[in-house]
Structures are given as C-alpha cells and as structure tokens.
Amino acid sequence: MKKFIGNLAEAVGLDRNPRVAVVRLTGAIGAAGGLRPGLTLAAVAGQLEQAFTMSRAQAVALVINSPGGSPVQSKLIHDRVRALSEEHGKPVFAFCEDVAASGGYMLALSADEIFADPSSIIGSIGVISAGFGFPELLEKLGIERRVHTSGENKGMLDPFQPEDEADIKRLLAIQKDVHATFKQMVKDRRGDRLKGTDKKLFTGEFWVGEGALALGLIDGISDLRATMRRRFGSKVKLKLISQDRGFFGQPKPDSTVSVDVGQIWGAPGKAFGWLEARSLWSRFGL
Numbered sequence: 001m002k003k004f005i006g007n008l009a010e011a012v013g014l015d016r017n018p019r020v021a022v023v024r025l026t027g028a029i030g031a032a033g034g035l036r037p038g039l040t041l042a043a044v045a046g047q048l049e050q051a052f053t054m055s056r057a058q059a060v061a062l063v064i065n066s067p068g069g070s071p072v073q074s075k076l077i078h079d080r081v082r083a084l085s086e087e088h089g090k091p092v093f094a095f096c097e098d099v100a101a102s103g104g105y106m107l108a109l110s111a112d113e114i115f116a117d118p119s120s121i122i123g124s125i126g127v128i129s130a131g132f133g134f135p136e137l138l139e140k141l142g143i144e145r146r147v148h149t150s151g152e153n154k155g156m157l158d159p160f161q162p163e164d165e166a167d168i169k170r171l172l173a174i175q176k177d178v179h180a181t182f183k184q185m186v187k188d189r190r191g192d193r194l195k196g197t198d199k200k201l202f203t204g205e206f207w208v209g210e211g212a213l214a215l216g217l218i219d220g221i222s223d224l225r226a227t228m229r230r231r232f233g234s235k236v237k238l239k240l241i242s243q244d245r246g247f248f249g250q251p252k253p254d255s256t257v258s259v260d261v262g263q264i265w266g267a268p269g270k271a272f273g274w275l276e277a278r279s280l281w282s283r284f285g286l
Helices: 002-011 041-053 071-088 103-108 137-141 165-193 209-214 224-232 267-282
Strands: 019-026 057-066 092-101 113-116 121-123 206-208 237-240
Touching (some): 019 041, 019 224, 041 057, 041 071, 057 071, 057 103, 057 224, 071 103, 071 165, 092 103, 092 224, 103 121, 121 209, 206 209
Parallel strands (some): 019 057, 019 237, 092 121
Antiparallel strands (some): 121 206
C-alpha cells in the first residue's frame, strides 16, 4: 500500500524527492552475439536521452560492466554522454562493476567522477588486435582460394596468407594513433587527479579498485546507492532507464543513428561476434 501511494504521488507530481537517472552499460562494445547485441551508440542513444531529460533528475549515473571492444563506438558513446551533460547541466557519475577496462574505461571517462568496487578491474588503457592465421589450411584441404583486388593493400592481414611485415607495420601505426587518442582522453578527463606516469598508466596494464584509486584512475571505492545517498540525501530515488525492446527482446536502435552492420550480418556474424565478446571477457578472468 505504501509503495502504491508513493507511485501515485510521483505520477501526479506530488513527490518532490530528488532523482538520479541510472543507465546500465553492460557488455562488449561494438560486438554482437546471438540475440544480445553489444554496446553501440545506436543501442544506447535513446536511454541516454531519456536519462538526461528525466524530470527533476539531479544527476545521471552510469553503471558500467564492460571489457571493451570497438574504440569508435566507445568514443561515440563517451562523446554523446559529455554532450548531453553539458546541454542539460547535469553531472555524471560512473560506477564500475566487474570490469571497466579498455573501451569500458573510456565509457567511465565520460563521468565527472568514477567509483568502483574493491575487486573491480580498471584500466587496460591500450589497443589490441588479435586473430588467427590459416596460411596452410586451404592447401591441406585441397581448396584453391581466389582473391582479386583493385588496390595493392586491399588484402591486408588476410588470415589465409602468410603475415607480411609491411602489413604489420601499417597495423601497428594505426594502433599507435588510436592509443594516442585514448591516452589524451584520459589526460583531458582525469587531469591533475592522475598520479601515475605515462609508462605506468598507458601500457595496457589493469588494476583492481584500490590500485586504480592510488593512480587516480577512479575517485573512490563505493557503490551506486551509498554514493547517491551521500550526495543527494537519503530520500533520493534511483530511476533505471530501461532500453526499448523490439522483437525477440532485441534493443531498438535510435532512429537517428545508423545500425551497426554486425546486427544485420546474419548467423556467421553473430557467431564471430559472440566469440569476440567472449575473448574480451576472458582476458580479465571473467
């Protein structure tokens, strides 16, 4: 009965308790598997918009549990959070669960303050590219592979060809550029709070909560409820923004953002997406 009265008071505008909008960002970024697509801007744009426009919301809290993935989607989500925060004048808090590493930590950087559990895995500020090579497999199977390109580098890093030193050099140059962007984002967002040197912070190493706190990568060891009650009082209400769902529970992409090709590639794409996501989690023992 008490809950019913509370919901009724809120519905008619009589409940004036402060609110905090909560958005969960869970999963590998950009990767897709089965009926569970990964985190992309298209998938979360609607939730973010709802969170920042929620009536009487004092702040937006991001609950993050991600091992990383696409650097592009990570930055797109980060940039959208920052844009909405500035547009609506609302502070953003990030709460890291099991892991906020690599692109997952980039998501956390969109917050004004970052909190984690003592056992949360934080960091992995680097860039990785991994795959398999099958240069002898087709020959053993008696299969002839035919590839025709109109550009000399179009077949770069073909897994069915021996590795080429020039291809590797190009890939490392690309990774260096992406890594530089990531490092600059960390410096811009964390500023004087950073306590470690570049050689310590940006090697791809990761830490649990207390280690990340000592390096200035996070602001405290705490959870969502406790932190929001300290900031906004014991009567603060945490309002989870649910993602719109379509057929078979699939999240509905925002209509203003193009759909990730991984969502429409079909069964092979979903299978490889699942393997990619699984490998990202396994790097952190999860």
